[in-house]
Amino acid sequence: MKALGALNQFSLLEGRADELRLSSDAVTIINAPANHPDKIEALNRVAFSPSLFAEVQEAYGSNIPSDANLKYFFVKKGIPSKSTLAAVKAFRETIEFLEREGTSPIREDELEKNGGEASNVRQELETENLENVGPSEQTIGNIFSPRTQMSAPHQTSGEEFKTRVGPETFARVFFEGPVTQIAIQKLIDYLEFSKDMYPLNVEDKD
Known part of the structure; x- marks a missing residue:
C-alpha cells in the first residue's frame, strides 16, 4: 500500500490501490492547451506537491532523470504500467513549466548526493x-x-x-x-x- 500510494502524494494518481487512476490535475496537464489557465493552475498544484521532487531527487540526485528513468521509477513505486507513460508526461511538463518560470525545485547546481x-x-x-x-x-x-x-x-x-x-x-x-x-x-x-x-x-x- 505504501508503494502504490506514493504517486497519490505526487498528485498525479488518485484512488485506492486496486483502482488507481490519473488525477484530474494529471489529465488537465496532459490534455489542456499549453497556455490554458486550467493547465497552469494544475501545473502549479502538482509542482508544489511536497513529496514529488523530493522522491525523485532522492532516487536520482541532482540530475533531472530521463523519461525512461522516470518510467522505471514510477514502475518501481508500484504504479500500473498502463499509467506510467501518462505520469511521466505529466511530470515532464511540470518540470518544463517550472524551468520556464525559473523555479525548478530540482537543484542542478549541486553535486550529486546519492551514493546509490x-x-x-x-x-x-x-x-x-x-x-x-x-x-x-x-x-x-x-x-x-x-x-x-x-x-x-x-x-x-x-x-x-x-x-x-x-x-x-x-x-x-x-x-x-x-x-x-x-x-x-x-x-x-x-x-x-x-x-x-x-x-x-x-x-x-x-
Missing part, C-alpha cells in the same frame, strides 16, 4: 516525444547482453561502451562513477525490463 547505483549509471536512451508514444527503432531497447557489458572490465568514471546492434543501429552507454559488476547488472536488468516497450523488429513498427 541509480545516480552512478547514466543510460543514453534516445526516445521520441511521449506524445507520439512509440519509441524509435534506433533506441537501445534490448541490445546489451551480459557478455557485451563484461567485455571491458575494471573501467572507471567516464567510460563509454559502444556497439553495433543492427545493420543501421548502434547503442552507446556512458557510465558516470565507478563501474562495478553490480552497476552493470542493474543496467542489464533495466534494459530487460524495458524491452517490451519496443517492437521486435523494425518491420513491426507502425
Whole structure:
C-alpha cells in the first residue's frame, strides 16, 4: 500500500490501490492547451506537491532523470504500467513549466548526493516525444547482453561502451562513477525490463 500510494502524494494518481487512476490535475496537464489557465493552475498544484521532487531527487540526485528513468521509477513505486507513460508526461511538463518560470525545485547546481547505483549509471536512451508514444527503432531497447557489458572490465568514471546492434543501429552507454559488476547488472536488468516497450523488429513498427 505504501508503494502504490506514493504517486497519490505526487498528485498525479488518485484512488485506492486496486483502482488507481490519473488525477484530474494529471489529465488537465496532459490534455489542456499549453497556455490554458486550467493547465497552469494544475501545473502549479502538482509542482508544489511536497513529496514529488523530493522522491525523485532522492532516487536520482541532482540530475533531472530521463523519461525512461522516470518510467522505471514510477514502475518501481508500484504504479500500473498502463499509467506510467501518462505520469511521466505529466511530470515532464511540470518540470518544463517550472524551468520556464525559473523555479525548478530540482537543484542542478549541486553535486550529486546519492551514493546509490541509480545516480552512478547514466543510460543514453534516445526516445521520441511521449506524445507520439512509440519509441524509435534506433533506441537501445534490448541490445546489451551480459557478455557485451563484461567485455571491458575494471573501467572507471567516464567510460563509454559502444556497439553495433543492427545493420543501421548502434547503442552507446556512458557510465558516470565507478563501474562495478553490480552497476552493470542493474543496467542489464533495466534494459530487460524495458524491452517490451519496443517492437521486435523494425518491420513491426507502425
